[in-house]
Amino acid sequence: MGYGKNIYYKAIGVLEERRALAEQAAAQRLAQFYELCPRGREIREEMAQNSANAAKTVIHGGDVRGELEKLKAHGAALREEFSQLLSSHGFSQEELSPQYTCPLCKDTGVADGKTCSCFKELQRRLAYEKLSLEVPLSECTFENFSLDYYKEDQQAYRQMSGIFQACREYAARFRKDSPSLLLKGGTGLGKTHLSLAIAGRALEKGYGVIYGAAQAFAVSLEKERFERTDSDQDEDTQAQLISCDLLILDDLGMEFPSAYVNASLYYILDTRILTKRPTIISTNLSLPELEKRYGERLVSRLSGHYGQMVFQGSDIRNQKRQARKSWKASQEPLPKK
Ligand SMILES: [Zn+2]
Structure with missing residues (x-):
């Protein structure tokens, strides 16, 4: 229990805020990209459709292997096009995915089923700050x-x-x-x-x-x-x-x-x-x-x-x-x- 409940909940709040900010920033960047490049959004939609088609193929049977090969090639082409469009508009793949403060636990405080070291560190810092204020x-x-x-x-x-x-x-x-x-x-x-x-x-x-x-x-x-x-x-x-x-x-x-x-x-x-x-x-x-x-x-x-x-x-x-x-x-x- 070390630091008390107050510090614990405060630390959870900080993690939630970090996570939300990282996800918001990524979503904003993606929206900016789509605005500059509407084809980008289309590709993402086609990619989703492509994956759905792959699932359907497996269920329906027939020449499953051949169909899957085609879909796989199509997916690769879409990914390639997407990444070219990204760089030609000055975006990188990383900035479209959330940049978490702690990549280990993605700012959830839990990594591999254990309390992440970042969460412990955060509680320590909050306790220090609280005491320093007083x-x-x-x-x-x-x-x-x-x-x-x-x-x-x-x-x-x-x-x-x-x-x-x-x-x-x-x-x-x-x-x-x-x-x-x-x-x-x-x-x-x-x-x-x-x-x-x-x-x-x-x-x-x-x-x-x-x-x-x-x-x-x-x-x-x-x-x-x-x-x-x-x-x-x-x-x-x-x-x-x-x-x-x-x-x-x-x-x-x-x-x-x-x-x-x-x-x-x-x-x-x-x-x-x-x-x-x-x-x-x-x-x-x-x-x-x-x-x-x-x-x-x-x-x-x-x-x-x-x-x-x-x-x-x-x-x-x-x-x-x-x-x-x-x-x-x-x-x-x-x-x-
Ligand atoms: Zn962590």
Whole structure:
């Protein structure tokens, strides 16, 4: 199920559109040709008639072989005439037949009774695009993660270099049963950046990733609790959060407290642990704070099954703001005496 029903149906829609466009274009070209060369249409009709005659000959009997030979020769002559007319009017045989994006499956998504690779690729791309629309995926990569912001504090620098390496390796080796991670630490220390970098890599590899702030998931879960009507249209949030290949839950603890959401969250995270699906949680809260909020049961599941990373340093967003300020100041003309 990887990407969820929405992506699946969207991909089917894209294939249908590709197929229709290719067939339309071919039909249009053929119509253009017939307009320039009415004899072309006649030949096609004669060809059809010729095939029908061949079938009749077989049924009626008599000198079947001789008749068929004649019809075959006539067919060949018609084909030859047709192709000469085509080229003399500047058309090619290829443009009269639909030019499918994927010749393997003719844009049906199925080749040799199996899901075509183009359909898988399409779903992967759609999932990536959807996530990119929602979050700044291209701005948060391993390549543009800078350790310079941690340089002031040697201890923080060492710690963050280690975390950066570990996240990069985690992403490179990501699989459906990779371990889960708990990223802890204050705001603006790069937790979101690194989890998005992992999300990007996992998507590139074709895994179904769901990324979101705990707050946003909490709102969807609460909403669906009361509006369970259009379940056909949209797969519900809980099912998606449970079944995706990688779930990234950002800023756990910042959502509005609710007993229902807490219970739902426990169910989702516990099910993912039981089914060996990786989850990455980032939070500003410490384990005791998490325990106070979500209960001992959840925290003991997290401590038992999640690899923990403690982010250190001083708020990067603040540092960037400071840097911009001092850069601006340096650009301003010196005050006159
Ligand atoms: Zn295909």
